[in-house]
Amino acid sequence: MQIYLPIAELSLDVFLLLGLGGVIGFLSGLFGVGGGFLMTPLLIFIGVPPPVAVATQANNVVASSISGVLAHFRRGNVDVKMGTVLLVGGLAGSTAGVSLFQLLSAIGQIDLVINLSYVFVLGTVGVLMTWEGVAAFLRTSRKLPARKLHQHNWAHGLPFKMRFHRSRLYMSALLPLGLGFGVGVLSAIMGVGGGFVLVPAMIYLLGMPTSVVIGTSLFQIIFVAANVTFLQAVQNQTVDVVLALMLLLGGVVGAQYGSRLGSRLPGETLRILLGVLVIGVALRLLYELVSVPADVYSIGVGA
Amino acid sequence: MRALGAITRLRRRLRPVATLMLTAVVLAGVPAERGDGQDLVADLSQHLVAITTGFTGTEVLLFGAVERPADGGSPGEVAVVVRGPSTPVTMRRKSRVAGIWMNTASMTFERVPSFYAVAASAPLSQIATPQVRQRNGIGVDALDISLPPAKASPNVAQEWRDALIRAKQRNGLYTASVRPVVFLGARLFRTEVYFPANVPTGSYQVETYLLRDGQVVSAQTTPLIVSKVGVEATLTRFASEHAAVYGLVAIIVALLAGWGGYALFRKA
Numbered sequence: 001m002q003i004y005l006p007i008a009e010l011s012l013d014v015f016l017l018l019g020l021g022g023v024i025g026f027l028s029g030l031f032g033v034g035g036g037f038l039m040t041p042l043l044i045f046i047g048v049p050p051p052v053a054v055a056t057q058a059n060n061v062v063a064s065s066i067s068g069v070l071a072h073f074r075r076g077n078v079d080v081k082m083g084t085v086l087l088v089g090g091l092a093g094s095t096a097g098v099s100l101f102q103l104l105s106a107i108g109q110i111d112l113v114i115n116l117s118y119v120f121v122l123g124t125v126g127v128l129m130t131w132e133g134v135a136a137f138l139r140t141s142r143k144l145p146a147r148k149l150h151q152h153n154w155a156h157g158l159p160f161k162m163r164f165h166r167s168r169l170y171m172s173a174l175l176p177l178g179l180g181f182g183v184g185v186l187s188a189i190m191g192v193g194g195g196f197v198l199v200p201a202m203i204y205l206l207g208m209p210t211s212v213v214i215g216t217s218l219f220q221i222i223f224v225a226a227n228v229t230f231l232q233a234v235q236n237q238t239v240d241v242v243l244a245l246m247l248l249l250g251g252v253v254g255a256q257y258g259s260r261l262g263s264r265l266p267g268e269t270l271r272i273l274l275g276v277l278v279i280g281v282a283l284r285l286l287y288e289l290v291s292v293p294a295d296v297y298s299i300g301v302g303a
Numbered sequence: 304m305r306a307l308g309a310i311t312r313l314r315r316r317l318r319p320v321a322t323l324m325l326t327a328v329v330l331a332g333v334p335a336e337r338g339d340g341q342d343l344v345a346d347l348s349q350h351l352v353a354i355t356t357g358f359t360g361t362e363v364l365l366f367g368a369v370e371r372p373a374d375g376g377s378p379g380e381v382a383v384v385v386r387g388p389s390t391p392v393t394m395r396r397k398s399r400v401a402g403i404w405m406n407t408a409s410m411t412f413e414r415v416p417s418f419y420a421v422a423a424s425a426p427l428s429q430i431a432t433p434q435v436r437q438r439n440g441i442g443v444d445a446l447d448i449s450l451p452p453a454k455a456s457p458n459v460a461q462e463w464r465d466a467l468i469r470a471k472q473r474n475g476l477y478t479a480s481v482r483p484v485v486f487l488g489a490r491l492f493r494t495e496v497y498f499p500a501n502v503p504t505g506s507y508q509v510e511t512y513l514l515r516d517g518q519v520v521s522a523q524t525t526p527l528i529v530s531k532v533g534v535e536a537t538l539t540r541f542a543s544e545h546a547a548v549y550g551l552v553a554i555i556v557a558l559l560a561g562w563g564g565y566a567l568f569r570k571a
Binding site for chain 1: 355357358359393395398403404405406409463466467473474501531534535536543547549551552553554556557561562563564565568569
């Protein structure tokens with residue numbers, strides 16, 4: 001059964017979209033990430049124009065994050081103060097990102113930048129995550145003592161120190177602001193929530209306790225993704241609500257089953273699996289960049 | 304109120320079409336009285352291609368009749384050309400930079416038909432002279448989409464033009480082959496024009512040519528509207544006219560869906 005998507009201006013199979021939403025939702029529930037980094041390339045792959053895929057996926061991230069953050073709020077795992085500082089950076093970053101997106105579309109380099117960002121970010125995160133997972137796996141099997149909470153480094157010498165009670169941190173506000181800004185730009189250009197970048201950065205860069213990391217990152221992602229959706233809708237008119245709704249229906253259901261399975265698997269196994277998945281996506285996109293294209297000519301998006 | 308407005312607008316748009324249909328019927332009824340001037344009559348099975356929720360592409364039937372010439376010879380051959388609204392198109396060319404393929408050159412064509420299809424009762428090269436095909440744009444290779452000489456030398460321009468046509472054919476917006484026009488008996492003919500799901504919206508021109516000895520002896524132009532209707536039209540209009548409200552609604556829908564999923568599964 002086909003459904004016509006009014007903004008993407010093409011028709012796709014309803015069950016393909018529901019299934020896609022379901023599978024990505026399942027993975028995002030399993031690994032505790034938004035899943036945008038898988039969904040956006042897949043949407044482009046099935047024929048959705050890249051600007052529509054990125055903008056619509058941002059809208060989807062809003063839905064999957066709110067579902068997750070509510071559960072974390074109930075358990076008190078959200079550091080609202082840290083989230084707000086990240087958010088201020090995130091709003092500025094995503095606003096700049098949407099304008100950058102428009103500029104890159106106009107000069108015909110948006111596809112390249114989307115692909116390069118994916119290869120670079122996913123490659124780095126994937127390798128780090130797999131490495132961490134393997135290291136943790138070896139550590140538990142050898143019963144070595146765990147590292148201390150966080151190391152002190154150059155970042156702790158920066159000004160504008162703030163106290164974050166829930167994260168048990170006393171640090172410069174510039175660090176979360178900058179982190180939020182960077183992830184905001186990525187969010188606008190790649191159509192991702194940025195959880196897979198934010199979560200490791202919060203753990204290793206900010207030194208936040210793991211228990212509050214996911215809730216806090218989801219908290220700020222909701223607002224950043226909402227900002228991206230709004231700006232893409234206003235500036236580029238590329239948000240397809242019909243497409244978003246199809247993906248949402250599948251995604252909401254899939255996420256619930258994913259998180260159930262996720263709670264039964266050990267953390268290191270999950271991290272290694274996710275790392276391998278992320279590296280796979282990065283390699284696939286890298287191949288697209290370096291292999292000889294079928295036709296070197298193409299019709300430009302956003303003439 | 305909005306739906307009513309849409310209907311009125313649609314009616315206003317279709318009024319010239321209705322008049323034309325009426326004319327066609329009248330003409331078909333009394334062809335002999337019109338004399339030599341009217342030896343071709345053609346019309347479409349529908350003058351509106353409506354894009355609805357379930358739209359997966361559609362076929363529109365074009366039918367018509369030709370008049371035998373006074374000397375009693377062959378009625379001739381028929382060619383049908385369908386053109387979508389013209390828009391500027393920017394083409395880009397990739398080349399390898401440091402091992403990575405990226406767009407390094409671009410060229411803008413000022414007026415490119417967004418859709419192009421051609422059907423004929425015999426191979427195009429047999430029914431029309433190259434000049435006639437060029438003048439009327441009969442056949443993809445005869446389409447008038449060229450770069451201004453100032454922009455590129457003729458052979459480079461030809462490469463860009465071929466690439467544009469290839470890209471359009473990949474998208475299914477330009478026909479790769481000439482579809483048949485079938486004669487039913489000596490006078491009546493018919494052909495189907497296929498519009499794919501990604502057909503661009505706007506006002507189309509359907510040109511029917513009657514050709515004898517390679518020359519156009521009669522031609523008729525019929526308008527066709529391709530338009531989103533119903534929910535699709537409302538959404539698209541809303542997204543462009545009230546972009547901010549549309550964005551907010553999209554966010555609210557997402558928030559509700561996320562909360563709904565959470566609430567639903569917490570109880571289960």
